[in-house]
Amino acid sequence: MTSALLDVSGVTLQYKTPRHLVTATYRVDFSVHQGDRYVILGPSGCGKSTLLKAVGGFMAPVEGSIRIRGREIDSPGPDRMMVFQEFEQLMPWKTVYQNVLFPMKVTKKFPATKATKRAEAVIEKVGLAKFRDVYPHMLSGGMKMRVAIARAMALEPDILLMDEPFAALDALTRRTMQQELLALWDQLHFTVLFVTHSIEEAIIVGSRILVLSPHPGRVRAELNADSLDHNSIGKPEFGALSKRIHDLLFGGDQKQHASEGVV
């Protein structure tokens, strides 16, 4: 277990709304290794996004600890770049190129000339070279998402945190984006922690899947899904794993409620 990049142990997360104290997750343990495509899967409201925010350093756990490379996480930092579900994460006052360059500039992780080269290269890689000098409001949702991913990857973070990044896209674009993410991973072997509420997406994208129970989120299972991708949809292994996750989440006997929150 010493080789784990990210180590989450016994993490309980609570946040306050004006009226309630909500417990989002309860004593969650998992660890992510270098090069993992680690997926956190659970129904809506199981605290998976909150968990990701805690890893991002946006909130502190009330119990347990989150460590990256052995160091306790206490604040947000560019070593854990987040890609959000919403499209408005790009800065509307910067072009695609400037948006990708901005994090490298403010964090000074790379020297100026190297940063510009990296920005060019990564924009090329996500297929937006033609839109280099375009402002975000002129891009489609899928393109904005690609810029957000490019921006996060250009910085070469220790881990990429993705909060349902494809949830707001149409089904066709989502499929393309999943394929692109996997293709990029094949090239670069980055580490990604990916949150989703879609069983199918979890199996396609993930190499390892953490299944969380409905709220408060507790670990239900940790499964391997490395061999399965888009080409395995419809194959018996895919169906079997999908059914297994389904049963883990909702119990075999309550299939009527099964569709609630999970697709």
Next chain:
Amino acid sequence: MTEGSRQSPIRTEREVDLVDAGVIGDVERPLTFAERVVNNEAVQRLTILVAIIVIWEIYARWLNNALLFPTFTETVKTFSKDVANGVLVDRTLTSLRTLAIGYAFGLALATLLTTFAVASSIGTRILSTLTAMFNPLPAIALLPLALIWFGLGTPSLVFVIIHSVLWAVSLNTLIGFRSVPETLRMSGRNLGLKGARYVGLILIPAAFPSILAGLKIGWAFAWRTLVAAELVFGVSSRSGGIGWYIFEARNDLDTATVFSGLLAVILIGLIVESVIFRALEARTVNLWGMQR
């Protein structure tokens, strides 16, 4: 309703080879020169202006009373005469100088107040209470008080201008800061941005449409307040401003000069609004797609 009547008949499927769309020419067609001229905003605005001038001229000629309502030609004649001999230019510059000082001070104070306000929730409360109290208070109503405090002269005018700028700008900036999307804030903090860098690199550009609206309102308030203050008290010490120019002309029953003074006030308003602020908008919020 029988079962059968609700069903549509079974239709044959079809696949069609694409029709050649080349006959309609380019999918995008550049607009003709005439179309572009008609669509041009400057042309449209100019047309409206010309229409107003024509109506003015016709009405004044029909009324034929230079004391009540001088014609446009007469006003322009007086205007160009006073511009040529330097009187109007001088008065306008005096006003603009005072305005610039007041505006600059107002903006500096507004920056200070809003920075304080975003830093803590207590600051936000203080600022919203202050703006709620002072924003509805007309700056002109403070002028008598200002005269007691600062005497007859520029400092009093600067004081009322600051009052008219400060609250409008602070209020708009604060509203702008508050409406910055949470995702954008988080992606800024994700990079480890804090304090002044966070405000400068994330909050200010993200709130820029709102800030710009505040600057525009502040400018209009300030200009209005200044002219009114000069008109009422004719203060501005040795050399009067544009308001004083209008006031003097009225005392001489020289209505054409009053009109030329008003024309100067309007012209400066138009220039600032449609040249300076328009250029700023085109280069920022319009370019960024934050405002249409």
